Amino acid sequence: MMIDAVDLFCGAGGLTAGLIQAGVRVHAGYDIDQACQYAYEVNNQAKFIAQDIETLTTEDVAAWYQPGNIRLLAGCAPCQPFSSYTQGRDTRQDKKWPLLYAFMRLIRGIQPELVTMENVPDVTKHQVYRDFVQSLEELGYSVWADRVSCVDYGLPQQRKRHVLLASKLGPISLIPKTHDTNPVTVEQAIGHLPALAAGEWDKNDPLHRAAKLTDLNMKRIINSRPGGTWRDWPEELRAKCHRKTTGKTYSSVYGRMQWDEPSPTMTTLCYGFGNGRFGHPVQHRAISLREAAIFQSFPANYKFAPPEKMNFKAIGRMIGNAVPVLLGDIIGKSLFKHINKV
Template identity: 65%
Template sequence: MMNIEAVDLFCGIGGLTAGLIKSGITVKAGYDIESSCRFGYEYNNKATFVEKDVAEVTAEEINQWYSKDVVRLLAGCAPCQPFSTYNQGKDTTTDKKWPLLYHFSRLIEEVKPELVTMENVPDVTKHKVYHDFVEKLESLGYVVSARKVDCVQYGIPQTRKRHVLLASLISKEISLIPPTHSQAITVRDVISGLPVLDAGKQDKVDPLHICSRLNELNTQRILASKPGGTWKDWPEELIAKCHLKESGKSYSGVYARMEWDKPAPTMTTQCFGFGNGRFGHPNQNRAISLREAALFQTFDSDYKFVESEVTMKSIGKMIGNAVPVRLGEIVGESFKKIRS
């Protein structure tokens, strides 16, 4: 079996890295500009965190991480905001994140790793930078496989859709392994056993099992909410004025509770807020906790994100931006199955 070593660009808190490790791949280092991710990345994954802009990273620097006589994997899940549906119609040409795929492409050309993977939102395929990225890979001799992935089919308990690309210099074909789950893992499966929390409280044993406070109005709103329902179920005096307007009536997926027997919605950087999506707990009168969000992202139940003080906004960003650990494991298993 191949001995694969990886370097993870845009590693964040380590979702992809943790998944690759679960599949049996050795991850040597992760690069990211978010210094707040250093502790969690290194503590959980025993890999080196390098705080550096990928635009400034050189091939020599990447190559120093790999041992001799290994198959080198270069992974790069660039921030997805410029490609997100939330930005469609907006001018993102000045977004500093926009050229990151080009920098990833440059490093691939200079390092020539045997294996490459990239993960992003499905709408990345609507942009020229993505097609330039694929064309560059093919011009360098890589066999490329890329497709939209329904994460539920791979045991990830949320309705997350992602675009996953695999590329290889050492095999005639490559593809993501077939779906592993015919039945969805549900909210009940994942969080029903966690301790009960009141809004704004923190579990005494697990500091990450903490949830946001609710003001009086939002307390009344969540009391009026039912699993799978919307704010349209509320008395009119509780409905936000913006939702009463014609332009706001279609936004039914906010201020809502999850359903016990369905997967969770896609975890976002704001998933700890009741008003930011269907992030209300199915029967407790609060938004989901940070630990619950991390479990929906398939992080282990003891994954530690910070060394001491837990801050909702910072850790919510880490969790929402992460590649689900299970998806990283699927990518790793797919690479482990290829034959040269």
């Protein structure tokens, strides 16, 4: 049985690539970030449409599905409104807040056999998510939803996400864990790559490129140990914000990864030393774009931009914002296991 899919909020195509890897036919992806079009189309042979999900009609999306095939609608809405960093703020003012309602509007109009979404674990704390699940159940979907540790499926990244699967065909669930006792480590994932200095790139791999460091940040990373914090530094190297009560809890910023552990969660700014625990375990630099792409399980041949338009920050944002390809593959395999049982 064939599964046809449309990927809402598709970005550079991490989820799409994983679904395709599992055997799903993804016909199109929608996103407002035009910079993602090259990566999405070149790697996935699917159509990228730069359009706001709130302006889509059910007819727009339904037209991509082939008669007789099982229809999957995937929608991994931007996570910023639901992130733990926004707790205590009125996130309803965030223009991304209504996007789950827009996703549900399309589900209600199309009524695909299968639905999936992925988001930060804290999405479950918000009324919009509870409304989303209730609406699915009212439409006759069986819903499985849980917090998933991606290391349990072989991703070399300590990424925890809330994954939802819904089906009109019967009860559904994610496939069992594959790596719950042997996580893939940073060293296993990137230890084979050539050494780089801050600001350098590998002439044989334009994506293996690291951001520059200021003189101050170079001193900081030299004084950083794997798994340590900025508290290990001499007092004169500490940032002003770290001396404030409000800044003392953010111990992972300016941190180094550890060789024998999975990486921390990749984020939009994962290529910056000061943005999280994104320092290389032993080299005096932040992780390269290639290393971030590996932690996100993008294939080595995945292209993010034409060679003449390699914008470092834009590519870093695409990689950091992506659904890991491996998670997309796990979701796809779960869907096939499900339809083969019904």
